[in-house]
Amino acid sequence: MLLIECPWCGQREETEFRYGGQAHVDYPSAPAETGDTEWAEFLFYRDNPAGPFAERWMHAAGCRRWFNAVRDTRTNEFLGVYRIGEGQPA
Amino acid sequence: MTANSERLPEGGRIDRTKPLRATVDGIEILGYRGDTVASAMLANGIRTVAPSLYRSRPRGILGAGNEEPNALVRVERRGSSPMLPATTVELTEGLPVHTLSGIGALEPNSEAKDLDTRFAHTDVLVVGGGPTGLAAALAASEGDARVLLLDDQPELGGALLRGTDAELLDWAGGAAELLRARPEVTVVSRCTAFGYYDENYLLAVERGETLDRQRLWKIRAHHVVLATGANERPIVFAGNDLPGVMLADATRAYVNRYAALPGSEAVIATTNDTAYEAALDLAAAGVSVRAIVDSRAEPPEDLAAMACQAGIEVLADCVVAEATGTDSVAAVRIVRFEQPRRTVRTIRADLLAVSGGWSPDVGLFSQSGGKLRWNETLAAFLPEHSRQRQHIAGAARGRYGFARCVADGRFAGVSAAESCGYPAPDSPLRPGISERATRVETEQRPVWIVPAETGKPAEWREHFVDLQRDATVADIARACGAGMRSPEHIKRYTTIGTGSDQGRTSGLTAVGVLAWLRGMGSPGALGTTSFRAPAVPVSFELLAGRDTGKLLDPVRTTPIHPAHRELGAEFENVGQWKRPWYYAREGEGMHEAVLRECAAARTGVAMMDASTLGKIDLIGPDAGEFLNRLYTNGFKKLAIGSARYGVMCGCDGMVFDDGVVLRLSENHYTLTTTTGGAAGVLDWFEEWLQTEWIELDVWATSVTEQWSTVAVVGPRSREVIGAIAPELAVSNAEFPFMTVRETVLGNGIPARIVRVSFSGELAYEVNVANWHGLAAWREIERAGAGFGITPYGTETMHVLRAEKGFPIVGQDTDGTVTPIDLGMDWIVSKRKDFIGKRSLSRPDTARADRKQLVGLLPDEHGTLIPEGSQLIGEHTPVTPEVAPVPMLGHVTSSYHSAALGRTFALALLRSGRERIGQTVRTPVGDRLVSATVTEPIFYDKEGARRDG
Numbered sequence A: 001m002l003l004i005e006c007p008w009c010g011q012r013e014e015t016e017f018r019y020g021g022q023a024h025v026d027y028p029s030a031p032a033e034t035g036d037t038e039w040a041e042f043l044f045y046r047d048n049p050a051g052p053f054a055e056r057w058m059h060a061a062g063c064r065r066w067f068n069a070v071r072d073t074r075t076n077e078f079l080g081v082y083r084i085g086e087g088q089p090a
Numbered sequence B: 001m002t003a004n005s006e007r008l009p010e011g012g013r014i015d016r017t018k019p020l021r022a023t024v025d026g027i028e029i030l031g032y033r034g035d036t037v038a039s040a041m042l043a044n045g046i047r048t049v050a051p052s053l054y055r056s057r058p059r060g061i062l063g064a065g066n067e068e069p070n071a072l073v074r075v076e077r078r079g080s081s082p083m084l085p086a087t088t089v090e091l092t093e094g095l096p097v098h099t100l101s102g103i104g105a106l107e108p109n110s111e112a113k114d115l116d117t118r119f120a121h122t123d124v125l126v127v128g129g130g131p132t133g134l135a136a137a138l139a140a141s142e143g144d145a146r147v148l149l150l151d152d153q154p155e156l157g158g159a160l161l162r163g164t165d166a167e168l169l170d171w172a173g174g175a176a177e178l179l180r181a182r183p184e185v186t187v188v189s190r191c192t193a194f195g196y197y198d199e200n201y202l203l204a205v206e207r208g209e210t211l212d213r214q215r216l217w218k219i220r221a222h223h224v225v226l227a228t229g230a231n232e233r234p235i236v237f238a239g240n241d242l243p244g245v246m247l248a249d250a251t252r253a254y255v256n257r258y259a260a261l262p263g264s265e266a267v268i269a270t271t272n273d274t275a276y277e278a279a280l281d282l283a284a285a286g287v288s289v290r291a292i293v294d295s296r297a298e299p300p301e302d303l304a305a306m307a308c309q310a311g312i313e314v315l316a317d318c319v320v321a322e323a324t325g326t327d328s329v330a331a332v333r334i335v336r337f338e339q340p341r342r343t344v345r346t347i348r349a350d351l352l353a354v355s356g357g358w359s360p361d362v363g364l365f366s367q368s369g370g371k372l373r374w375n376e377t378l379a380a381f382l383p384e385h386s387r388q389r390q391h392i393a394g395a396a397r398g399r400y401g402f403a404r405c406v407a408d409g410r411f412a413g414v415s416a417a418e419s420c421g422y423p424a425p426d427s428p429l430r431p432g433i434s435e436r437a438t439r440v441e442t443e444q445r446p447v448w449i450v451p452a453e454t455g456k457p458a459e460w461r462e463h464f465v466d467l468q469r470d471a472t473v474a475d476i477a478r479a480c481g482a483g484m485r486s487p488e489h490i491k492r493y494t495t496i497g498t499g500s501d502q503g504r505t506s507g508l509t510a511v512g513v514l515a516w517l518r519g520m521g522s523p524g525a526l527g528t529t530s531f532r533a534p535a536v537p538v539s540f541e542l543l544a545g546r547d548t549g550k551l552l553d554p555v556r557t558t559p560i561h562p563a564h565r566e567l568g569a570e571f572e573n574v575g576q577w578k579r580p581w582y583y584a585r586e587g588e589g590m591h592e593a594v595l596r597e598c599a600a601a602r603t604g605v606a607m608m609d610a611s612t613l614g615k616i617d618l619i620g621p622d623a624g625e626f627l628n629r630l631y632t633n634g635f636k637k638l639a640i641g642s643a644r645y646g647v648m649c650g651c652d653g654m655v656f657d658d659g660v661v662l663r664l665s666e667n668h669y670t671l672t673t674t675t676g677g678a679a680g681v682l683d684w685f686e687e688w689l690q691t692e693w694i695e696l697d698v699w700a701t702s703v704t705e706q707w708s709t710v711a712v713v714g715p716r717s718r719e720v721i722g723a724i725a726p727e728l729a730v731s732n733a734e735f736p737f738m739t740v741r742e743t744v745l746g747n748g749i750p751a752r753i754v755r756v757s758f759s760g761e762l763a764y765e766v767n768v769a770n771w772h773g774l775a776a777w778r779e780i781e782r783a784g785a786g787f788g789i790t791p792y793g794t795e796t797m798h799v800l801r802a803e804k805g806f807p808i809v810g811q812d813t814d815g816t817v818t819p820i821d822l823g824m825d826w827i828v829s830k831r832k833d834f835i836g837k838r839s840l841s842r843p844d845t846a847r848a849d850r851k852q853l854v855g856l857l858p859d860e861h862g863t864l865i866p867e868g869s870q871l872i873g874e875h876t877p878v879t880p881e882v883a884p885v886p887m888l889g890h891v892t893s894s895y896h897s898a899a900l901g902r903t904f905a906l907a908l909l910r911s912g913r914e915r916i917g918q919t920v921r922t923p924v925g926d927r928l929v930s931a932t933v934t935e936p937i938f939y940d941k942e943g944a945r946r947d948g
C-alpha cells in the first residue's frame, strides 16, 4: 500500500485517497468550437507513460482536497506533490 | 511404536513438567509443551504422514519449519485450520490432528475465533529473531528508536535453538531479556511476516499458542531489517521422497531442540560443511551415523577429523544415488560423483539426512522489489539491490555463522536507526560473546541431481523435485520437451513451487535441475521465479478479521426507521440504506401489497419515507452559475421559493444523476440527488469547484443526514398537508406546483414543504430536521388517518413513477444514455453551455439509431417481462442457423400496474421512437412473448392530476 503525501495533511495511507487520472487536462475553453476529433481526444485519450506521470489525487477520506502528484509508474515512487494551480515541479 | 519411545531421556527445549496428550490420525501420542505436532510424532515413533497428493506414495516429515512440503495436517477443534505444516503447529492438550494428502478441507461452519487486526507504526521493523535479528534489534534500539521485532517461533534465538551451544543460547536469552526491558522495543513472538508491499508496509500473522487466536499485524515501518535466515535445500536422487529422507538441519532440530529421534541408523549426504554438525549431533544423541557422503573430493580436514573421532566414516567425492525401501528408507546406495552409474557402497539406514546447500530466504526481500543475483561460491541467489528503505542481513544474504550474522545484524540495526534519526551511541561492536564460531566454511560442490543408472531424464519419475506437488525430474524434462525454457514457464507447466510451502525446498532445486537438463553449468543464468505474498499460508478469515457480518459494511437507517419496523415493512437494500420495500398486511404478499399501496396513492393519499435521497446545500454568490454549468437546464434565473427538476451529464454527455433543485434565497440552493448517487454528486461538485472553476465562490455541503423527508402523495394529500400545517395556505393558487414553503407544523416542528411529484399525483415532500423525522412521520400518519393514509415503499414508488415514464438514473440508464435518448429534449438547454453539451453532437451520440427509452405493453396483460430481458424484432428468426440473434435492446423496468390493470415495462430500444406501434419479442421463461412499443408514459398523459 502506498504512502501518499497530501499537500495539506501530510503522509496518509493510499486507501484514504481517490485517484483522478492524468493531471493538467484542461476542460476545453470553447467546447462548441472544438472539433469532433479534438473533443474525442479530450474525452477519451490520456497518456500512459512508463516513467514519471503527472496525475490527480483527492484526499477523499481526509481533507477532500484535490492535488497533483508526479509518480513514476514503473516503481510507484511519488516524485513530488503540489497543490492545484501550482505548476508541475521540474 | 510406543508413546514417547523415541524421546531422548534428557535435553531439548521442551518442558517435561508439562506433558500433553494429542491424537494423530486417531492414534494417541504423548508430548510436552514446546513440542510441535511433528516433533511429537517423531518422539512417538510416527515417521509417516498421509500419502502424496497424486501418486499416493508414502511420505514422511522432511523439515522442521515452514519449509515442510509433506507433513500437512488439519486440526479439528475450535480454531480448526484446513491445512498447516505439522512442523509449525504447537502441540497443545487434546489436539486432534489428521495428516493430509496435500489438500485441506474448509471448515463449513464459521466458528467463534479471536481474530483481530492491529496497526503498528515503527521506526525500525526487524523480521526474524535469530542472531542477526537480535543483534539488529539491540543495535537499533540503543539510540531509543522505536523497534518492532517479529519472530515466528515461541522462543527467540532462531537457528541457535537447533544447536546445543550453551554459550550462544545464553547470549540469545540475554539479548531477548535486554530487548524486553527496553521501553521502545516491542517483541512479538509466534509472528510471521508474510507480505511486503510498497513504502515498507508489511503484513504479519501472530498466532496464539492455540490456533483459535490469531492477529493480523499491519505495519508501516520507516526502516526494515530483514533477518529471515536461510533454508536448507534437498538433493534430487531416486527415491528421495521416502519417509526417512530428511533435511540435515531438521534432524538437528529434532534431536537438539525437541529431544526426539528421527531415526536410529543414519547416513548423511552433503555438498557443504553444515551437515557435519548434524552428523555429530545425531551421533551424540545416540543415533548410529554410518557415513557422511560428501560430494567434495576433499572435505575440510578439521571436519573430517571430528567425524572420524566420532566414529563416522566420510565418503568423499561421493553422492547418494538412491534411497530404497518399501514404506520408508531401508538402504542408501552411494556412487562416485563423476561416475553416477558405479555403485560404491550400499548402506543400511532408516534415516538419510541431506544437505544440498542453503538458499537465503529472500522471499520478503523479493516481494519488496529487491533484486537478486546468483552467487557461484554459495550456489544461491543473493540480495543485490534494495528498492525500499531496508537492510537484509545475516544468513538471508549469505552471511553464515554466528559471528558474521551478529556483526551483519548489528551493522544493519545501527544503519536503520540512523536513517530514522536515532543514531546509536558509540558503543563497542561486541555482541557479548568471544570471537568464536567464526569458522569460515569451505567451498561447496553443488549437486542438483544425481542421475539414475539407466534411462532418460523424462523417465525419472522417482527423482522428486516438489514433494507437495508430486513433481519429478521427468515432469521438468517433459516441460523442456514441450519447448519451455524459463523457470517461470516450467513452474506453470509443472506446478513446481505453487504449493502452500511456496517452493521453499523445490524452487531453486527445480532451476538447478533445469540448468542440468539444458546442459548449463549453474542455475545463475536462468534466474528464479517471482516470490509473492503470502509467504506462509494465511486464512481468509484472518484477513477479514472482524470485518464480517454487521461490521462488514455499515447499515444506514433513517430516523423514521422504528416506524417502518412497527408497520412490518419488508426492507430493501439501497446502497447501505435499508429502505421500506413494501408494507404487507395480514395475508398479503408483495404483489397484493404493492397494488394496494399504488391504488391508495392514485385514489386517496399515501406516504413514503424519502429521507435517503441525497441532499446537498449549495451556498455562495456563484451557486446559480455553478448549477447552470452542471445541469442541462438553467437555474440561475430560478425564482426564490421555486423548485426545478434537473439532469446532469458527464463530460461524455451521458446522464449521470438527476434531482430537484430548490432556491431558498439569493445565494442558497439546496438539491436532491438519487439515493445511490449522493456521494458521487458531491464528489463531482467538489472536483469542478477545486480543479476547474476555482474562481467560483460556492460551497457544497452534504446535508443528506441533516434532513428527514416524508412524501405525501395522492388526490387527498392537500387535505393532509393542510391538517399538519395550519399556518400554511395550501390552495393550488397559493402553493403552486414546484414551489417551496417554510412553515411550522401544528406540533411545533419547523418544516420545509415542497410541492414536487414523482408519481404524477398531487404530492408534497415534508422536510424536517432529522431529529424531528419520526415525530413528523407520526404527525402525518395521525393527520392522514381519517383519509386512510397508506404508507408505501420503494416498489410502489417505482411503479408510480414508471406509469408516468419517469426514468430512474441507474436503472433505466446505464452510463450510455443521453437525455435525448430518454426523450428529455425539453430539459436540454439550447441557449447555455453545460457539462456534456458538446458531446451530444458527437457523431456517435447524435446517431438516429441509438437506444431510446420506450414503453412496452405485453400482448398478454398478465405477463411480467423480467427486467433485463433482451428484445428482438417481431420476425427475427431464433434458430441456430441464423446466429447470433440481433438484439434490439433490453427491458429496464417492469411492473404490474393497479391503475392500468395490466403489466407494462420500460425499455431501451434501438431506434425506439421510430418503432412506436411496432411489435418486439422477448423471452419469458421458455417462451417468446410479444409486446407493443409505446411512448414511455402510460398514465395521465395530459398531466391533469398533478394539481389535485
Ligand SMILES: [Zn+2]
Pocket (backbone or CB within 6 Å): A006, A007, A008, A009, A010, A059, A062, A063, A064, A065
Ligand atoms: Zn488531505
